[in-house]
Amino acid sequence: MKKLLIALSMATLTGTLATAAVAAQDPEAVFTRACGACHNGQLPTAPKKGDTAAWQQRIDEKGMETLVQHATNGFNAMPPRGLCMDCTAEDYQAVIEWMAK
Template sequence: MTRILSVTAALLLAACSDSDSPNSAPTASADTAEPRSGALLYRQYCVNCHGSGAAGAPQVGKDHRLYWSHEVEEEGFDTLVQEAIHGINAMPPRGNCYDCTDEEVRQAVLYMLQLSAAK
């Protein structure tokens, strides 16, 4: 019972910390949390540039299917993931999601390709 109260108290204190401000991004610990979805990461990070084409980023969406299909065909999915992880041109590594795991970045790339109906 004491252990349950200790864990509950720790969770309540963590919920009150400054790290939960509206401007902070959720973090995932490899030991305790499941990976964040590609959709969530796209909405939090990728859409900032890939939604508008800012800084020359290729836009995402069905209107851009041919671009993304060509990229997958020419570069390969794994290369696109590596570019997202390490950054390319004006894109920063991990799209500025510095606490994203490689698998989370992979899921975000996959989600973007799905949004674009890439073949």
């Protein structure tokens, strides 16, 4: 019985940790504090939030995985991590999808 309770406790803890690891931050909040400085139109080479055509072209040509890698590693004028030091790959994808609307 004791082993069963320990196993159930570990399963619950593991499930909780796994859920926390995949939870994304609010895309609008991330954009406001980290992405908006360039993606509000101040940097001509950065696709602007809401420019659906520009974002769709990038998504179609490069794919979401590549765009997330660019945000993580930096690309052209974009600094590594896109100035979001606590963002996960899921956070970057959510922000890209949000900006593309």
